[in-house]
Amino acid sequence: MSIRIGIMGYGNLGRGIECAVKQNPDLELKAVFTRRNPENVKILTETAGVYPAADVEKYKNEIDVMIMCGGSATDLPVQTPEIAKLFNVVDSFDTHAKIPAHFANVDRAASESGHLAVISLGWDPGMFSLNRLYANALLPKGRDYTFWGKGVSQGHSDAIRRVKGVKNGKQYTIPVETALEAVRAGKNPELSTGEKHTRECFVVPEEGADQEKIREEIVTMPDYFDEYDTTVNFISQEEFDRNHSGIPHGGFVIRTGKTGWNEEHSHVIEYSLKLDSNPEFTASVIAAYARAVYRLAQEGQTGCKTIFDIAPAYLSPLSGEELRAHLL
């Protein structure tokens, strides 16, 4: 019997979940829930239904794990605790500073109703967090570095598009190669986020717009660009559509550390991702953890957990015996 999956919210991430479910034969998409008119939401899975988000309680017995695909700013803080009263649930809440509060809210709702929840899944928070934890446990005397990119920052792209005279825009965060190399060489540099990354913008200007003024406004924008080496390229809508329609991302988590009685030996642990599609990879992480949530819930676990609390074997469709024989 398959694990019955529900999707709450059908944007880029929801569509990514749908694709990930297709790749995992033990998962089955039962239903997509939307705040839009369900008749206007076309999904790819012929065997799944599309229903109003308001009716979700009716499907209480038809979904094993509900996957929350709303945004972290306003959707998930409200929705995940609400849905955790009715379903086992996973989300990708990614506002790092607010994770403890979100955890507490979801834990309360899930514990009281006897469901299991896992929050903040994806790659950062998510796989990058996991690699920070492992590397810190293995090398207690050491130093962490996270580099992001090359990839599209949604927040910075939005900021560009709010500048007057900008018709369309996209921003790539790019790790500084010399900084990466210094870290890998064990030089333990002190690096600000601005020293680790440059920002490259591709802007489609409105007709007759003052390009120099747009450039100036972008590169001096506080919080977003002023502390970075920022490049602004003006391109046509055609070029934008041809070369900048994807949502690639990725990055590097590196820990360098010392071992030995007098810390005489150096080590470098590096984890990196190179992703053609940020939402589809995020969805792939979430799908694997949905499997884990189902199994742990079957074992009677309740409350809220994070990626730190899940033993890796729960992610794999293989048995313990198969894992030991083929992957260990």
Add this chain to the structure above:
Amino acid sequence: MSIRIGIMGYGNLGRGIECAVKQNPDLELKAVFTRRNPENVKILTETAGVYPAADVEKYKNEIDVMIMCGGSATDLPVQTPEIAKLFNVVDSFDTHAKIPAHFANVDRAASESGHLAVISLGWDPGMFSLNRLYANALLPKGRDYTFWGKGVSQGHSDAIRRVKGVKNGKQYTIPVETALEAVRAGKNPELSTGEKHTRECFVVPEEGADQEKIREEIVTMPDYFDEYDTTVNFISQEEFDRNHSGIPHGGFVIRTGKTGWNEEHSHVIEYSLKLDSNPEFTASVIAAYARAVYRLAQEGQTGCKTIFDIAPAYLSPLSGEELRAHLL
């Protein structure tokens, strides 16, 4: 109260464990057990004792986790099940093909006596296995690659030293850069182990030895060198001591895979290690898992587990709350 650690066998790995324990304030080395005369075994930790391996049962109530530091060929298959009757235990059993049998033996001994064991810890098997599992769960449609090196292969170095006319020798396994690049570029090449690695040997010849004959015997040696591009360098004992006394190692675990409704997007997950000291890093992994074993045993878990079965949070000295606030 600290977690009381015992070390069974004091070679390179045992010494590495001793160093790792020093770096972890919640671990305390209580005793080293040896088959040699304890009076001839000098350890670094002033507060720990050195005792005969045969007397280990006497220390039943003074050790929380025993760390097995013998070899996989003949020591661990016998010792780990024996010791699991008396102690919680971890080992680094690394003969991949024999892991299922070893697991069964240790599981029986540990289950019957109510202890907890974790076998096959280190980096391969160990952290590399873990990364294979995670990457396979995240990208079900994909392909795995493991590259080893640059690093010293103990087995190949031993094989060189058995060649007539060789006074001393060391072998480095080196990943082929073009093969690595082809994998990272998502080209999904079919690669034999020989196409992924070259072998570089440094040999100190005995006086008057026929170097060409030694070279020929090494590069044509079945199983060890014949299927590889092998280089043999002849050097003096002085140069050997100066440049080849370390035990570095490392490698790369890469999975490339596709996502999307029609598998239209590519992704690369890469985990790599660059280690100055193979035994000290292996020991660092084992020390973190000794902490996990202690905690899981406190929760009442028994039997044999592997790295796949341990939730990451158990490795860290930080609390769940601290982990969520600082590492997630």
